Amino acid sequence: MLPRGRPRALGAAALLLLLLLLGFLLFGGDLGCERREPGGRAGAPGCFPGPLMPRVPPDGRLRRAAALDGDPGAGPGDHNRSDCGPQPPPPPKCELLHVAIVCAGHNSSRDVITLVKSMLFYRKNPLHLHLVTDAVARNILETLFHTWMVPAVRVSFYHADQLKPQVSWIPNKHYSGLYGLMKLVLPSALPAELARVIVLDTDVTFASDISELWALFAHFSDTQAIGLVENQSDWYLGNLWKNHRPWPALGRGFNTGVILLRLDRLRQAGWEQMWRLTARRELLSLPATSLADQDIFNAVIKEHPGLVQRLPCVWNVQLSDHTLAERCYSEASDLKVIHWNSPKKLRVKNKHVEFFRNFYLTFLEYDGNLLRRELFVCPSQPPPGAEQLQQALAQLDEEDPCFEFRQQQLTVHRVHVTFLPHEPPPPRPHDVTLVAQLSMDRLQMLEALCRHWPGPMSLALYLTDAEAQQFLHFVEASPVLAARQDVAYHVVYREGPLYPVNQLRNVALAQALTPYVFLSDIDFLPAYSLYDYLRASIEQLGLGSWRKAALVVPAFETLRYRFSFPHSKVELLALLDAGTLYTFRYHEWPRGHAPTDYARWREAQAPYRVQWAADYEPYVVVPRDCPRYDPRFVGFGWNKVAHIVELDAQEYELLVLPEAFTIHLPHAPSLDISRFRSSPTYRDCLQALKDEFHQDLSRHHGAAALKYLPALQQPQSPARG
């Protein structure tokens, strides 16, 4: 690089004079008053008019084109580099880095998690995420981060709704909607003491350590406040098509997918006034923003070029449809951030898209559990609950034959609630949500279940990160599933060898939004009429507040694959008599459903009360606030039985519904079952769990719990699941 300090300094001085003059002419000194901090401390406000110190001539096209064509790191705004190469010094070891992201809705919440995974993979610093979210994203991300327990990551939430009035007056045509515009109000929305922040769009992926990006703050001159990468398309040149009228920008303008913000300086410079005035003025002649906040940032920068520090292009490699990014990445040995800034996202036409997609897929499918890794070098406050968890885990004895059970019980699974778009059901007093849990090998049940149950469902899925993506594609490819907005899918990420069946049920149960829930299992198909019939029965019987009852849905099973589902109780009874159907587990474990009294059910015209007995595990409809499942039962065995014991102990009436039924379909035994049923220690461990369950039961219910003791001391049938 040629030495150019002297001529630039002269040129800058000349430009400064020119711009000061212009500034006075245009604004009469009203705007751009910056409070300078002599010696780094807040001093007496020293005000000078007009735009800040310009480092870039307003028409810098030629030089910017050179930056795109050649040296990927050097824009014309870069100050002279030292001989040590293009790397700025790393930020102080263990410095807390702040990142702000605006995120709204189900789909963006999934996107942001991929971004966060890529960031965490490479980071070596503690991070503080500032998330501006709508209610949907907040519910998802709060649960996710709470259960993710990543060390050295703090998360703060900000209400997007409260920021809406500040930007809703701006007409906007960009697909990001109102939320894109919210980046403009971050200087006032984020805490006043926060001086610097990296602002990211949800559609970027890191391919490097974010501290290298943070380190670029050190390149800012005393007056620069916004770090941006040049736009890698010709959009702002205004010659894409006839009558294409983009917002004003310096040359190609800047892309706002990745921003370094000196919040302190922006606040001092009167940023809020600044962008509003610019936007209002431009909107006199332009109908709306096309690219949301980016149009306004560019218009402000065109007026105040001294605000901007150009970042090396590798920090925002833009994969829009007609991107010029190749000029950047074909020279750079090191891509830092990839930006999927086409509405087509991964389906964008780009001859190298496979290359970039591989980066994205890496983190999309990456096991987020692996990011729960300490930063040894930077001791930090452990995430809430992490210390107790560590202690509990440390107390386990690896030689204990039930070690795997104990460990699995303590495992905190990462949970992504409402993984896919979901519309909560309208509030209806007797509505029922079907609650169940499944893993990948039962996905093919979902379509049939949707046909049998037209009402809301809350389903917990036990998946790896990669499987969650397969699941997403599965739903998108199924017209039956894609049409249903009332089915909420909650992904619980796999961890550990035992299936956490009751933890899954509790996740699905906690997310049910109707007053009643039907606690089912995924391999059962309910009678076509069951949803309507249950709502009618709930209304008639009055569950819940004034009657603590559990409505029993009698369970049947078929051993055949091809099977014509009965449309009525009459048809069902015919099949039962023909030997095509059986009562559930009739051959292996009749005790599980014996108290339902199938003989009485055949004749029954009205609901009838039955008594609890050992091993009873009917499928029931209960109020949403029913007792939770006991999460100590992991793997297979006693998980539902214990729940019914708890219902009985809490004096729920058990009422069998005369027209209700549900039918179990055959399936190959799951891997989890076959793995553990054959294990000789399995039953011993299950007995230990049952003993502990009974101790807790006695603690809560006193002598009343004695009733359950014999049931708890029976050996477990090996064939049960």
Add this chain to the structure above:
Amino acid sequence: MLPRGRPRALGAAALLLLLLLLGFLLFGGDLGCERREPGGRAGAPGCFPGPLMPRVPPDGRLRRAAALDGDPGAGPGDHNRSDCGPQPPPPPKCELLHVAIVCAGHNSSRDVITLVKSMLFYRKNPLHLHLVTDAVARNILETLFHTWMVPAVRVSFYHADQLKPQVSWIPNKHYSGLYGLMKLVLPSALPAELARVIVLDTDVTFASDISELWALFAHFSDTQAIGLVENQSDWYLGNLWKNHRPWPALGRGFNTGVILLRLDRLRQAGWEQMWRLTARRELLSLPATSLADQDIFNAVIKEHPGLVQRLPCVWNVQLSDHTLAERCYSEASDLKVIHWNSPKKLRVKNKHVEFFRNFYLTFLEYDGNLLRRELFVCPSQPPPGAEQLQQALAQLDEEDPCFEFRQQQLTVHRVHVTFLPHEPPPPRPHDVTLVAQLSMDRLQMLEALCRHWPGPMSLALYLTDAEAQQFLHFVEASPVLAARQDVAYHVVYREGPLYPVNQLRNVALAQALTPYVFLSDIDFLPAYSLYDYLRASIEQLGLGSWRKAALVVPAFETLRYRFSFPHSKVELLALLDAGTLYTFRYHEWPRGHAPTDYARWREAQAPYRVQWAADYEPYVVVPRDCPRYDPRFVGFGWNKVAHIVELDAQEYELLVLPEAFTIHLPHAPSLDISRFRSSPTYRDCLQALKDEFHQDLSRHHGAAALKYLPALQQPQSPARG
């Protein structure tokens, strides 16, 4: 860091004198003759006696301990750093980096792939891998790299067997066996023109770009030839237990899991002589090496300390049982290479093992397909076949409704043959291998299959990288599966939306090692006696060279889960008569097996010949060199039918065996099936495939192919798989 150039130079000069003297006393000038290259070019050999220029005092304990305790980058051998920080300059852009790895057997082959994945993930340079392998590893890795098609990676293989005589005379107690010692002979085994190489153990994982490691060659003085990280345990201090007598080493010695070798200098310095003499001498008083090559490297270095350049500890963070590595990694912000150098590997006791395990699991489970990414910046020769593949893919029309089929057909799947330890069956003239393919959802069939088929099997598994690990654990946890060494599992890595059923069959078929194969499907269980019966029948009938025949194994099915498998044809016929069993697809698609003529089979006492008819798809036993399956049939449909057409076109006799049978067990339809059967374009695309198949058939068999035309023009039954 204090300036210490002057005192060190003085100390080094004094030491040099001392060592020159010692060298003369010990070797009389025979050894350590180095050919120096004045001005970097090979000149007249300038010989000087004794060890090379020492940079480290022979007893450097104190200073080395300081290195372990403090600055993670700086060992006492480091030359002064510039002010630019600890990073050496990167190697010239696009420089080809050479890596040598010794790898033998099934388990090490799996390990080395994880290492290679981590290396490829971070690398930005073209790589040349030099793999010293036994026959097993070579077969695995050659197939793997050939099908992996990673751009800018070249692989050369070297025969470990040929190197054995050079090291087999050394008694060795280390778990790496003879292969560990082979690192010693790399200077002569690798091509003479190769000057520098990074040597890696199979149990290391990269957490950074290997070019940074390569760049450390620049730190070598003119005489240094071996770059090593200090040993992070007290082993070589010789005080671990009473009478603990390790091999001689400088202080803590060095770990040889990661080595930078200047092969040129070692060759010139007479390395081969050097290490042999040292080893022979030490073996006079020591019974064997305990740590294989590492003992010998350390003994040589103790004698010739000038050979060694100390590398920063982060380049070989050693997780042995009583490691001192924490002193290194707790200070370093950046770990570069993790070394699982305990025989316990991931189960090593280390309070931070979770942290390191997460790195390892990242690459263990990483989708290797994502590493097929170009190095834009460094244009390179594409891997063999890649260019044609790219062209073929580029010619596909994304708007073609059968685009997914076309793309899937062209997909080259990464293949890992004999994923688990496997003993080839002893050569027997009439032996039969059961050939089948499966994905994760059929894993639970394997145990039953092993009980039914006591002979060799060759099974292709269609899995993701993460599923391959689950599969590994599944086999390890099953006593039935773990006991079988004659079952070869070949992992074909998933890519694309359609199940490549015939490609999988061909992988399994190609790996069968017996003269005959039984072409089965995973959801069938053969009669218990079938393996013996087939071998006897093959002997009697004389398949293969003098009789081109396909032996038909009649197929049946049960629709019931719980089912008692018949032990004889008599029992089978009784179940058939009782309606518990049916002939296969009796209800949905009797044409598929009608030509088998079940009525005749009931009575048959001897094999009988049957004629091909449309849609016939029996399960057959054929010689191993039978026609391959047509890989164009992806997804479900016509995949077996086409194979039988090909057999018939090649004039194989179809002989039904009177005592043979196999029974299909029920299972839920796989996801792949349900996804595509419902698609309306699916049948159209299948018809297009059939048309193309027939064109090829006509091309090969001429007018004889006309016979099959009507069959190919029939619509496909929707219920078939």
